Amino acid sequence: MADLTAPAARPANPRFSSGPCAKIPGYSLDMLADAPLGRSHRAAVGKSKLAEAIDLTREILGVPADYRIGIVPGSDTGAVEMAMWSLLGARPVEMLAWESFGEGWVTDAVKQLKLDAVVKKADYGRIVDLATVDFDKDVVFTWNGTTSGVRVPNGDAIPADRAGLTICDATSAAFAMDLPWDKLDVVTFSWQKVLGGEGAHGMLILSPRAVERLETYTPAWPLPKIFRLTSKSKLIEGIFVGETINTPSMLAVEDYLVSLKWAKSVGGLKGLVARAEANAKVVWDFCSANPWIANLAEDPATASTTSVCLKFTDPRITDGAAFAKAIAKRLEKAGVALDVGAYRDAPPGLRIWCGSTVETADVAALMPWLAYAFEAEIAELAKAA
Numbered sequence: 001m002a003d004l005t006a007p008a009a010r011p012a013n014p015r016f017s018s019g020p021c022a023k024i025p026g027y028s029l030d031m032l033a034d035a036p037l038g039r040s041h042r043a044a045v046g047k048s049k050l051a052e053a054i055d056l057t058r059e060i061l062g063v064p065a066d067y068r069i070g071i072v073p074g075s076d077t078g079a080v081e082m083a084m085w086s087l088l089g090a091r092p093v094e095m096l097a098w099e100s101f102g103e104g105w106v107t108d109a110v111k112q113l114k115l116d117a118v119v120k121k122a123d124y125g126r127i128v129d130l131a132t133v134d135f136d137k138d139v140v141f142t143w144n145g146t147t148s149g150v151r152v153p154n155g156d157a158i159p160a161d162r163a164g165l166t167i168c169d170a171t172s173a174a175f176a177m178d179l180p181w182d183k184l185d186v187v188t189f190s191w192q193k194v195l196g197g198e199g200a201h202g203m204l205i206l207s208p209r210a211v212e213r214l215e216t217y218t219p220a221w222p223l224p225k226i227f228r229l230t231s232k233s234k235l236i237e238g239i240f241v242g243e244t245i246n247t248p249s250m251l252a253v254e255d256y257l258v259s260l261k262w263a264k265s266v267g268g269l270k271g272l273v274a275r276a277e278a279n280a281k282v283v284w285d286f287c288s289a290n291p292w293i294a295n296l297a298e299d300p301a302t303a304s305t306t307s308v309c310l311k312f313t314d315p316r317i318t319d320g321a322a323f324a325k326a327i328a329k330r331l332e333k334a335g336v337a338l339d340v341g342a343y344r345d346a347p348p349g350l351r352i353w354c355g356s357t358v359e360t361a362d363v364a365a366l367m368p369w370l371a372y373a374f375e376a377e378i379a380e381l382a383k384a385a
């Protein structure tokens with residue numbers, strides 16, 4: 001007979017949302033006191049904050065010195081679309097998708113830009129076989145599928161001497177996973193994910209080859225000011241030293257700086273990656289120990305260490321969506337896990353954010369609650385039968 005007693009220990013922080021993600025441990029609004037509020041972002045104080053955000057991003061992520069890093073409007077979506085609208089169309093395109101955000105970029109390429117792109121999709125839980133991808137085309141893909149819990153394991157399949165550009169949405173990967181910069185020409189992410197920052201701004205990182213494309217190719221379609229990275233066929237270098245296209249939130253910038261400094265304090269990228277890996281391992285071990293739950297990622301090599309997606313596999317469950325919803329609701333009501341329902345377009349299940357701002361002790365404290373909620377919902381099913 002299953003134990004239906006609620007666990008005694010609770011996660012100290014029940015925030016396991018996949019975006020915006022948990023703030024850094026010990027976060028308080030007082031930490032933003034140095035934000036230059038009410039000042040111009042073009043004044044020396046504003047510009048130096050924006051430049052510091054770019055410099056710390058480069059330092060922590062190990063971005064090569066000859067890559068440009070810009071702070072752009074529209075969060076990650078803004079950064080990805082700015083890249084797609086500015087760069088695509090010069091050569092054939094291959095679009096890769098393994099979940100809902102990647103599918104969004106496919107829609108952009110095919111329906112909005114009307115490109116005759118090769119589209120390769122994998123079902124939720126898998127990624128496209130990268131050995132089949134033609135990297136002499138421009139290739140757009142998502143490093144970590146936030147809604148499916150699968151990730152690209154490494155950059156080995158991407159040739160160093162590719163003729164095309166690789167455009168990588170790394171929103172839920174940057175700061176938690178190693179990114180092979182020499183294999184990536186465009187990398188984007190937003191602040192609201194692995195470092196627990198705020199929405200609003202996106203990061204756009206460009207390789208020298210991406211810059212060369214920008215300076216030698218003019219798309220056939222018009223570009224709104226908010227997307228324009230060049231002027232008279234020259235890169236607008238100011239964007240990449242903190243002269244943003246339009247007005248940024250200096251409060252969000254300060255918040256990002258606070259997160260970046262915390263990131264350094266936990267050992268930089270190495271420390272951040274280790275934190276996410278330790279968190280994900282707690283969930284993976286729980287899945288191995290319990291036959292009724294499994295990782296949505298089929299191949300452990302592609303299993304995400306940030307957005308860990310889970311499915312219930314117990315044969316007694318007849319309505320998977322209702323069951324998973326009830327579990328998420330029960331955990332939320334108990335105050336032990338907020339926002340852990342699977343993404344609306346993903347298969348039914350749970351998604352537990354294990355990114356670097358989450359404490360491993362909190363993930364560990366959540367697992368017995370998961371078992372408890374499962375047994376409680378199974379008992380409900382038995383009652384209804």
Ligand SMILES: Cc1ncc(COP(=O)(O)O)c(C=O)c1O
Pocket residue numbers: 018019074075076077078101102142144145146147169171172190192199
């Ligand atoms: C892989 C991926 N791409 C894009 C986005 C959109 O990011 P934003 O809302 O910051 O624009 C998300 C958000 O969850 C994401 O996970």
